[in-house]
Amino acid sequence: MRSLVGPVPEPAERVGSALRRCGRATLTIGSGNPAATVTLAHHAPGTPDLWLVIPMADAAAITAGGLHARLEVLDVILGGVADGRCRRVVVVEGRVELPGGHAQRHVATHIAVDLPDPSLLGVGGDLALVRLRADRIVLTDHDGVTDIEPDDLATSGPDPFADLEGHWLDHLNDPRCRIVPRIAMRVCRCLPAQRPLLVGIDRAGVDLEFTDRDDNTHRQRLPFAEACTEVAELGTQIRLLAGGPRYPLDRAALRP
Structure with missing residues (x-):
C-alpha cells in the first residue's frame, strides 16, 4: 500500500481519488454506441477492476464475454466558487462485462457499505452495475500525461479525504x-x-x-x-x- 510521504500524492492515488469522486464520467461501449453516463465508480480493492453504474438501456449493448470499453472521468472541483472546474482527466480502457441481475444486486450491497450512493438503489431496475477490467489507465493533469500500471491502482487507493x-x-x-x-x-x-x-x-x-x-x-x-x-x-x-x-x-x- 502507499506510504504517507511526499509533497504530492502518487499518480495512482490521484486516479483513485478521481474515481471515488466521479464528478462527471462517461463509458463508451464497443464502437458505434453512444457514450453512457456513469453515476458511480467503485474501485474493487486489491484489483485493477472498476464497478460502474450506468443506465440499463446502455448496458444492454454488452454481449456475452464482454466488450472493449473506454471510461472517461473528469475530476471536477466540488465546493466553493471554483465548483465544477475540471482539474484532471482519467481515462481507463479495458473490457466491460455485464453480470446477472442477482450478482449485480449482491455486489451493490457490498459497495454500499463503503460508498453509499442513491444510484445503487436503482441497480436491477433502470440502472445496471457493470464490471470494467482495466487494461490501460491514463492520467492527465498539471503534471502532464502519465500512464498508470493497472497493478499500481490495485495496490493503491483514494486519498483519505476524497469524500470530504x-x-x-x-x-x-x-x-x-x-x-x-x-x-x-x-x-x-x-x-x-x-x-x-x-x-x-x-x-x-x-x-x-x-x-x-x-x-x-x-x-x-x-x-x-x-x-x-x-x-x-x-x-x-x-x-x-x-x-x-x-x-x-x-x-x-x-x-x-
Whole structure:
C-alpha cells in the first residue's frame, strides 16, 4: 500500500481519488454506441477492476464475454466558487462485462457499505452495475500525461479525504473565512485584487490558485509538514500553513 510521504500524492492515488469522486464520467461501449453516463465508480480493492453504474438501456449493448470499453472521468472541483472546474482527466480502457441481475444486486450491497450512493438503489431496475477490467489507465493533469500500471491502482487507493474535500473547499473559500488569504501570503508578497482560491486538498498538502495583477493565473502546491490520515490532523496542518498555532485556542478554558 502507499506510504504517507511526499509533497504530492502518487499518480495512482490521484486516479483513485478521481474515481471515488466521479464528478462527471462517461463509458463508451464497443464502437458505434453512444457514450453512457456513469453515476458511480467503485474501485474493487486489491484489483485493477472498476464497478460502474450506468443506465440499463446502455448496458444492454454488452454481449456475452464482454466488450472493449473506454471510461472517461473528469475530476471536477466540488465546493466553493471554483465548483465544477475540471482539474484532471482519467481515462481507463479495458473490457466491460455485464453480470446477472442477482450478482449485480449482491455486489451493490457490498459497495454500499463503503460508498453509499442513491444510484445503487436503482441497480436491477433502470440502472445496471457493470464490471470494467482495466487494461490501460491514463492520467492527465498539471503534471502532464502519465500512464498508470493497472497493478499500481490495485495496490493503491483514494486519498483519505476524497469524500470530504468538497466540504473543506466550500468552507475555506468562503469570503468570510480568512484562512486562504493567510495561506496565500506564503507565496504572494501582497495579495492580488482577486481573492486566491484553494482548488485542492489532500493528505499531503493543498493546491492554491491566484491571479496576479497582470491577469495571469498561477497554481502553487503547498505541502504539509506532516502527512495526514485523520480530520483533526488535516485541520492542524491547514492551521499551520495559515501561520496559526498547532493547537486551537480554547477561549472558554481561558476564562476565570
